[in-house]
Amino acid sequence: MTGLDLAVSLGGDGTMLRTVDLVADAGVPVLGVNLGHLGYLTEVEPASLDDALLRWEAGDFRVERRMRMSVEVLAASPDGPAPGHHPALNEAVLGKIPSGQIARVLVTIDGERLTTYSADGLIVATATGSTAYAWSAGGPIVEPSLDALVLTPVAPHMLFDRSLVLPPTACIRLEVVDDRPADLSVDGRSLGTLRTGDAIVCTTAPQPARLVTFGPRSFLTILKAKFGLPE
Numbered sequence: 001m002t003g004l005d006l007a008v009s010l011g012g013d014g015t016m017l018r019t020v021d022l023v024a025d026a027g028v029p030v031l032g033v034n035l036g037h038l039g040y041l042t043e044v045e046p047a048s049l050d051d052a053l054l055r056w057e058a059g060d061f062r063v064e065r066r067m068r069m070s071v072e073v074l075a076a077s078p079d080g081p082a083p084g085h086h087p088a089l090n091e092a093v094l095g096k097i098p099s100g101q102i103a104r105v106l107v108t109i110d111g112e113r114l115t116t117y118s119a120d121g122l123i124v125a126t127a128t129g130s131t132a133y134a135w136s137a138g139g140p141i142v143e144p145s146l147d148a149l150v151l152t153p154v155a156p157h158m159l160f161d162r163s164l165v166l167p168p169t170a171c172i173r174l175e176v177v178d179d180r181p182a183d184l185s186v187d188g189r190s191l192g193t194l195r196t197g198d199a200i201v202c203t204t205a206p207q208p209a210r211l212v213t214f215g216p217r218s219f220l221t222i223l224k225a226k227f228g229l230p231e
Contacts, residue, residue: 004028006056006212008049012036013132017187020068020089020209029063029210031056040131040226041089043213055214062213066128067147067168068205071186074198081184081192088187089209090129092202094174095121095154095183097193102157103182108173109166116177121154124172124202128209131223139163143219149202168204175199 009019009032016032023030032042033049044052055061071092073081086092096103105122107114125134127142130150135141139152140163147168153161166172176182176194184191184200194200223229 006031008033010035012039013041014188016041017089021087024068024087024209025207027207027210029212031212052214056212064211064213066144066209066211067126068207068209069126069149070203070205072201074201075194077195077198080194080198086186087205089126090132090187091123091125091134092200093121093123093133093185094194094200097181097183101180104178104180105182106175106177110171117153117156118158119153119156122174123152123154125150125152140165172202173199
């Protein structure tokens, strides 16, 4: 989507993800207005929207760059998601189907096999996405200005249950093995079911997200406010 100076997202974090998905490749900045519950990605509350737009017009704002991820689907199954690239600001999740057993997923990083995970799922998240599903699964909280890919297992049935924080140059390949299918979702959008031999490849996307902010933003202040942490 080109020809825009600004995109205004009215909603919660899910709406922000959809808005970024629409405009990030064109380099359009996004102003988030929180009409949702948590609003971790949004910048202003509805009562402050008029003032925020006046500050935008006056040039009194900053644009914060956030790394995005590119999720390439390598699927041969006729009933699976179509092959191609999907951008993600938060995460890609490969998990067991609702009626299925645990998923078995072979992880390869930069061409080197790591291991085959037996788990309810695997999450590959950006630093921005580290406070989303990956956080619920016990992953680390990563300062969002950092460029990183975070691999986190969900309820792993194995001794190794820790997250891996990898550099933005990493190429992470997840391949479904055995005969247990796995569902793929990218930033909360369900893309379909992967079967034996199907895979996804997660890398850094060429274009980052650009989020409009007003004044200095303390990561710790936001963290305390959004998660209700006592001083």
